[in-house]
Each structure stands twice: as C-alpha cells, then as structure tokens.
Amino acid sequence: EELSLESVKGKVYTLDSVREALIRQEDTIVFGLIERAKFLMNSRTYGREEIPGFAGSLAEFVVKNTEAVQAKVGRYNNPEENPFFPENLPPSLVPSYSFTQFLHPKAASININKSIWKIYFDELLPSFVASGDDGNYAQTAASDLSLLQAISRRIHYGKFVAEVKFRESAQQYESLIRAEDKGGLMKLLTFESVEETVRKRVEKKAMVFGQNVTLNNGDDKNVTYKVDPSVAANLYKNWIIPLTKDVQVEYLLHRLD
Ligand SMILES: O=C(O)C(=O)C[C@]1(C(=O)O)C=C[C@@H](O)C=C1
Numbered sequence: 001e002e003l004s005l006e007s008v009k010g011k012v013y014t015l016d017s018v019r020e021a022l023i024r025q026e027d028t029i030v031f032g033l034i035e036r037a038k039f040l041m042n043s044r045t046y047g048r049e050e051i052p053g054f055a056g057s058l059a060e061f062v063v064k065n066t067e068a069v070q071a072k073v074g075r076y077n078n079p080e081e082n083p084f085f086p087e088n089l090p091p092s093l094v095p096s097y098s099f100t101q102f103l104h105p106k107a108a109s110i111n112i113n114k115s116i117w118k119i120y121f122d123e124l125l126p127s128f129v130a131s132g133d134d135g136n137y138a139q140t141a142a143s144d145l146s147l148l149q150a151i152s153r154r155i156h157y158g159k160f161v162a163e164v165k166f167r168e169s170a171q172q173y174e175s176l177i178r179a180e181d182k183g184g185l186m187k188l189l190t191f192e193s194v195e196e197t198v199r200k201r202v203e204k205k206a207m208v209f210g211q212n213v214t215l216n217n218g219d220d221k222n223v224t225y226k227v228d229p230s231v232a233a234n235l236y237k238n239w240i241i242p243l244t245k246d247v248q249v250e251y252l253l254h255r256l257d
Contacts, residue, residue: 022157030232032147033232039129040134042136045144058138059141078099120147154240159251161248162248173185
C-alpha cells in the first residue's frame with residue numbers, strides 16, 4: 001500500500017479522523033474530572049491571594065506562568081492549542097515542527113477561552129467538587145489547568161470539524177456563509193444522533209473509568225463513582241457540544257474572508 005506524501009509529513013483530517021480525535025479527548029476530559037474531584041473545592045485557589053507582584057488568583061498565576069513555560073517549548077505552534085492568556089506570551093525557543101496547514105488563516109483569531117474560563121469556575125466546578133479546604137491549592141490549580149486545557153482543546157477542535165465539513169460540501173456552505181446565515185450553518189453542521197451517541201458514551205466512560213474498584217466485585221449495586229456520571233454527560237450536553245458548534249459557526253463565517 002502506498003503512503004501519500006501528506007500522511008508521511010503530517011496529520012490528515014477527515015470527518016472520521018476528527019471524530020476519532022474527539023472520542024479520544026473524551027477520555028482525557030473524564031480523567032480530568034476524576035483528578036480534580038480528588039481535591040476539595042479549595043476556594044483559596046480562586047480568590048484574591050497575596051502573591052507579591054501578581055494581581056490575580058493563585059489559579060490564574062499557575063495557568064499564566066505554565067502557559068508561558070509551555071509557549072517557550074512550542075505548545076502554541078500547534079493550531080490545535082489555544083492559550084487562556086494569549087497576551088504577552090513569550091515566543092517559542094525551539095525549532096518549530098511543521099504542522100499540517102489545514103485551517104483557514106482566520107482560525108488563529110478564534111479563541112473563546114474567556115467564556116470557557118468563566119463557565120469552568122462559575123458552573124462546572126461547583127457541580128462536582130465537594131466543598132471544603134484541604135490545603136492543596138497548588139495541586140488543585142494544576143489539575144484545573146490540565147482539565148481546562150483538555151476542555152479548551154476539545155471545543156476549539158470545532159475549527160477542524162468545520163473545515164472538514166466545508167471541504168465535503170463547499171457549495172452548500174458557501175451560500176450560507178455569503179448570506180451570513182448563522183442559523184442555517186448551525187443546522188447544516190448538526191448531527192443530532194452523533195450528539196446523542198457522544199453524551200451516552202461519555203456517561204459510560206465516567207462509569208467505567210471512575211468506578212471505585214474492589215476485589216469483591218460481584219455485587220453491581222454496590223458500585224460507587226468518583227464523579228457522578230451525569231455530571232460528565234451534562235458537561236457535554238450543556239457546554240462542550242454547544243460551544244464546539246459555536247466555534248464551527250464562527251470559523252465558517254470567516255471561511256471565505
Ligand atoms: O461530529 C460532528 O459532526 C461534530 O460536529 C461534533 C459534535 C460534537 O460536539 O460532538 C457537534 C455537532 C454535531 O451535531 C455532532 C457532534
């Protein structure tokens with residue numbers, strides 16, 4: 001079998017391959033929920049903390065500084081990655097890998113991490129983290145960062161999904177884009193049955209990955225979970241899928257710029 005040059009050089013994006021990537025990212029998000037749930041709410045991570053020379057919370061401090069370190073080693077050269085604090089990020093110090101140029105150049109200006117940040121702290125955390133304070137503020141912020149990054153990568157992956165769909169039905173998309181018909185675009189890119197499958201699979205993953213494992217496992221009714229599986233399913237239903245679709249519409253509106 002012949003390998004195309006493109007598959008040797010970089011990633012090939014098809015509807016199947018982007019959906020495969022979204023499925024694999026579910027694992028990361030479910031594990032991220034489980035890891036964050038290990039700690040209590042630890043509100044001191046999110047309030048005004050007295051960090052000398054820094055105006056912001058401990059969580060912001062960890063995210064900003066970690067992003068700066070990761071930027072220096074090239075994290076944001078990958079078009080699949082979007083920083084939470086893009087202002088003043090240092091340039092990469094290492095030679096850049098040549099990522100497949102698949103997206104329209106306007107994609108780089110789409111970043112909805114401000115909304116993701118707000119939803120994460122205001123709505124998601126209180127829905128599954130036990131209240132209280134165990135003193136692990138740095139560890140809490142580190143687990144917030146990896147979960148935020150996983151959720152952000154998943155939602156912004158909408159750019160790739162949209163580009164694949166655009167290439168598959170360019171004519172249909174073009175007329176909606178020219179008419180700036182957001183509702184029509186939303187309808188054309190929506191697959192209700194796929195969304196339902198995603199929600200059910202995520203709930204099952206939360207059950208499988210998050211069950212408390214014991215050796216006397218005969219009795220199914222005694223199984224308990226580290227994160228309520230409905231929290232994972234609702235995260236997808238209420239935020240992740242709708243925001244992925246918003247990113248797709250936003251991307252498509254600029255596709256012909
Ligand atoms: O799989 C797709 O076609 C997507 O666009 C992804 C996704 C999702 O976020 O899971 C979003 C919209 C579709 O209605 C179905 C699923």
